[in-house]
Amino acid sequence: MGTIFSTTLVDTADHHAMLRDSVGKLVGGFGRKYFQDVTKRNGKPEELWNALGEAGFLGVHVDEKYGGGGGGMADYNVIVEETAAQGCPILSLVIGSICAPIIQGHASDAMKDEWLPGLASGKKRLAFAITEPNAGSNTHKVSTIARRDGDGWTLNGQKYWTSAVDEVDAIMVVARGEKLDEKGRGKLSLFLVPVDAEGIRKTPIETALQVPETQFMLWFDDVKLPADALVGEEGKGLKHLFAGLNPERICASAINNGIARYAIEKGAAYAGDRSVWDVPIGAHQGVAHPLAEAYVGVQQARLMTARAAVLYDEGSPEAGEASNMAKFAAADSSLKALDQAIQVHGGNGLALEYGLADLWFIARLHKTAPVSREMVLNFFAQHSLGLPKSY
Numbered sequence: 001m002g003t004i005f006s007t008t009l010v011d012t013a014d015h016h017a018m019l020r021d022s023v024g025k026l027v028g029g030f031g032r033k034y035f036q037d038v039t040k041r042n043g044k045p046e047e048l049w050n051a052l053g054e055a056g057f058l059g060v061h062v063d064e065k066y067g068g069g070g071g072g073m074a075d076y077n078v079i080v081e082e083t084a085a086q087g088c089p090i091l092s093l094v095i096g097s098i099c100a101p102i103i104q105g106h107a108s109d110a111m112k113d114e115w116l117p118g119l120a121s122g123k124k125r126l127a128f129a130i131t132e133p134n135a136g137s138n139t140h141k142v143s144t145i146a147r148r149d150g151d152g153w154t155l156n157g158q159k160y161w162t163s164a165v166d167e168v169d170a171i172m173v174v175a176r177g178e179k180l181d182e183k184g185r186g187k188l189s190l191f192l193v194p195v196d197a198e199g200i201r202k203t204p205i206e207t208a209l210q211v212p213e214t215q216f217m218l219w220f221d222d223v224k225l226p227a228d229a230l231v232g233e234e235g236k237g238l239k240h241l242f243a244g245l246n247p248e249r250i251c252a253s254a255i256n257n258g259i260a261r262y263a264i265e266k267g268a269a270y271a272g273d274r275s276v277w278d279v280p281i282g283a284h285q286g287v288a289h290p291l292a293e294a295y296v297g298v299q300q301a302r303l304m305t306a307r308a309a310v311l312y313d314e315g316s317p318e319a320g321e322a323s324n325m326a327k328f329a330a331a332d333s334s335l336k337a338l339d340q341a342i343q344v345h346g347g348n349g350l351a352l353e354y355g356l357a358d359l360w361f362i363a364r365l366h367k368t369a370p371v372s373r374e375m376v377l378n379f380f381a382q383h384s385l386g387l388p389k390s391y
Contacts, residue, residue: 032087059120083260188237
């Protein structure tokens with residue numbers, strides 16, 4: 001058993017090393033400057049997205065019978081991280097980690113046939129709408145309502161911080177039924193809503209994020225949906241969501257880990273090349289040690305993220321704790337790494353040509369999203385330490 005286990009680990013490590021190398025070469029051919037230029041002109045990285053799709057990287061976590069790679073989050077984690085490590089943190093990759101597993105795990109065969117091949121190739125795209133102005137982290141309190149309307153549904157409500165609505169074919173919307181339980185909670189259901197459906201209004205949100213994806217406020221005003229717009233079972237949406245929310249945390253971690261790797265590489269290179277008083281500044285412990293400490297934190301976060309991905313792929317009940325822990329660690333360690341890389345560059349660290357300062361708010365985003373660090377700590381306190389619920 002020990003020999004087989006060791007061989008499996010070696011095979012997986014070799015596979016991920018080859019995968020990382022392939023993604024690095026592909027995305028590195030575009031690079032940080034490409035990503036900055038696309039963002040600056042309010043464009044979309046379509047060439048990079050299409051190249052990732054054609055190479056099969058967007059669908060590694062989708063079943064082979066739908067045109068995917070037949071892998072899981074362990075493979076997808078490598079792809080998301082390596083893409084960010086080349087200076088191209090694509091937030092839309094996180095959406096792919098949510099929607100594809102939910103559809104694959106819970107949707108009808110017809111919906112799987114319709115959507116999974118396109119999601120795997122990148123030729124079809126989905127947005128994910130769960131956050132609401134008044135619900136915050138309490139998903140039970142969503143106010144978007146889906147009521148029965150003949151054979152179909154009518155959708156009314158509001159969402160915000162919904163990413164990339166201007167780039168997708170449909171939106172996966174989390175809504176509740178009309179009836180509430182004794183605690184004021186409605187049973188959740190998921191729906192695929194065509195982005196051009198009558199009754200949808202959308203307004204861009206101005207943000208500090210320097211990324212190609214635009215964030216939107218959405219209003220659903222008597223949006224009519226057919227019966228087959230339902231994803232999975234009516235009222236089982238909360239259960240279905242768990243197929244996508246742990247992957248979301250894993251991939252948010254992967255983006256931050258990639259940003260951190262990029263930052264440390266740039267910081268170390270600059271510290272080795274930049275000389276003051278005839279010696280590289282990296283020869284001074286005041287410069288070297290903070291970078292080295294940041295490196296340790298990033299490697300710890302990467303290990304936790306890889307572990308979370310494996311646990312998710314194994315269907316382990318520990319995947320939730322590990323995914324939250326990875327997200328928590330990656331957010332903090334990436335900000336420390338990025339800040340130190342900027343500091344090493346001195347004034348140049350704030351110049352956009354060095355490609356660091358405009359990564360700040362992307363990394364900072366994941367201290368708040370997809371779940372705040374405060375709610376993550378609540379989770380650990382209650383579920384990991386057995387302390388009384390505080391909220």
